[in-house]
Amino acid sequence: MPDSRPPFKRKSPITASRPPTPKKSGGDDEPFVPKPSGRALLRVNLTALTDNYEAIKKLCARKGRPVVVSAVVKADAYGLGAKHVARALYGAGCRNFFVSTAHEGKALRDHIGKTPSIYVLNGPTPRELPLFYAFKLKPVINNMAQAYLWDQGLKSQEARPRCAIHFDTGINRMGFHGSELDALRSDTALVARLNPDHLMSHLACAPDADNRKNRKQREMFAAVIKSFPPVPLSLSNSAGVYLGADFHFDMVRPGCALYGLAATKTPAQETTRPVVQIEAPILQVNELKKGESAGYGASFIAPRDMTIATIGVGYADGLPLVPNGTVIGRLDKQNLSTAGRISMDLTILDMTGTRRPPKPGQVVTLLADQLQPYADAAGVLNYQMLTMLGSRFFRSYDKD
Numbered sequence: 206m207p208d209s210r211p212p213f214k215r216k217s218p219i220t221a222s223r224p225p226t227p228k229k230s231g232g233d234d235e236p237f238v239p240k241p242s243g244r245a246l247l248r249v250n251l252t253a254l255t256d257n258y259e260a261i262k263k264l265c266a267r268k269g270r271p272v273v274v275s276a277v278v279k280a281d282a283y284g285l286g287a288k289h290v291a292r293a294l295y296g297a298g299c300r301n302f303f304v305s306t307a308h309e310g311k312a313l314r315d316h317i318g319k320t321p322s323i324y325v326l327n328g329p330t331p332r333e334l335p336l337f338y339a340f341k342l343k344p345v346i347n348n349m350a351q352a353y354l355w356d357q358g359l360k361s362q363e364a365r366p367r368c369a370i371h372f373d374t375g376i377n378r379m380g381f382h383g384s385e386l387d388a389l390r391s392d393t394a395l396v397a398r399l400n401p402d403h404l405m406s407h408l409a410c411a412p413d414a415d416n417r418k419n420r421k422q423r424e425m426f427a428a429v430i431k432s433f434p435p436v437p438l439s440l441s442n443s444a445g446v447y448l449g450a451d452f453h454f455d456m457v458r459p460g461c462a463l464y465g466l467a468a469t470k471t472p473a474q475e476t477t478r479p480v481v482q483i484e485a486p487i488l489q490v491n492e493l494k495k496g497e498s499a500g501y502g503a504s505f506i507a508p509r510d511m512t513i514a515t516i517g518v519g520y521a522d523g524l525p526l527v528p529n530g531t532v533i534g535r536l537d538k539q540n541l542s543t544a545g546r547i548s549m550d551l552t553i554l555d556m557t558g559t560r561r562p563p564k565p566g567q568v569v570t571l572l573a574d575q576l577q578p579y580a581d582a583a584g585v586l587n588y589q590m591l592t593m594l595g596s597r598f599f600r601s602y603d604k605d
């Protein structure tokens with residue numbers, strides 16, 4: 206007879222004691238002031254996201270032949286949160302999504318329902334085949350090994366799920382080319398059984414409109430697809446969209462542009478806007494005398510008397526290190542530069558001469574339209590700025 210007594214008291218004295226009823230901030234006559242938080246906020250603007258989706262649709266719009274705009278939401282929608290991002294894009298009419306792995310696809314299926322297409326860019330793998338079947342994921346078939354694997358698995362499947370076939374036209378990363386392409390092309394029975402609903406390739410140099418490789422890849426793609434069934438085609442990522450109608454084919458596959466990143470070398474032409482902003486609280490304000498240092502390694506030496514503020518966000522949140530004096534933030538529209546090495550949870554910023562004297566609880570903003578110069582100063586890609594964002598943020602998804 207098992208002992209039915211619980212192994213320990215159900216309620217520890219701590220959880221059992223009722224927390225004190227919180228006092229209302231301010232009486233009836235006082236305005237409500239939110240309590241300052243020590244936790245940095247990552248704000249994702251879903252209106253900007255869907256506006257960017259519309260902006261890309263506009264760039265591809267032409268009479269007669271509509272171009273489908275899909276969404277690349279791999280790596281948790283570039284770090285922004287695939288759930289909220291994909292749902293918002295679904296709401297904007299997006300019905301084709303790309304992820305990298307079957308596990309990403311499984312998670313995404315939960316968020317967007319049964320009908321949208323989810324393509325898995327990295328292709329099928331033996332261990333994940335059951336996920337493809339259970340969650341109706343379409344693999345992108347990149348090589349003969351993947352083609353054989355998928356073809357073998359289809360024998361056990363009544364539903365015969367479709368797939369995409371990926372041709373490598375010059376990036377030399379993933380996709381059929383050379384002898385593998387010859388092998389696939391000559392096995393028409395295999396191609397028929399694979400029954401792709403999409404043929405694609407990927408551009409290596411699309412951000413640079415002057416690069417001759419763009420047109421070479423386009424021409425090679427147009428030639429290769431002639432040996433395959435006449436199904437919809439896609440070639441362009443975000444940057445490719447800006448290369449013009451010749452590069453749009455039936456579908457485009459933007460990622461970074463949806464998230465408000467500059468996609469091309471000439472961002473002035475781009476019609477998207479920032480989606481991501483960090484809001485970090487000032488935790489402490491310090492006065493620095495000329496010649497005093499700030500931060501680890503004392504790398505920053507005050508060139509004059511100055512006011513500095515320490516904010517509650519650091520490299521553990523994904524902020525890359527930058528040289529002292531790099532503008533990375535803003536308070537009341539005033540640019541703020543680093544004064545000392547960024548540390549794990551804290552960042553010191555120069556507040557000298559700000560219009561409002563800095564005070565703990567005030568909120569400094571980072572990223573937004575300052576993301577690109579920050580990335581440049583740090584020597585990282587703008588994409589990385591997003592995928593590095595940490596898990597400690599309080600995240601808010603709002604509409605403006």
Ligand SMILES: *Cc1c(COP(=O)(O)O)cnc(C)c1O
Binds near residue numbers: 407
């Ligand atoms: C990541 C990726 C995209 C999206 O690229 P962006 O530059 O973010 O627009 C499109 N196609 C493929 C094959 C990709 O791997």
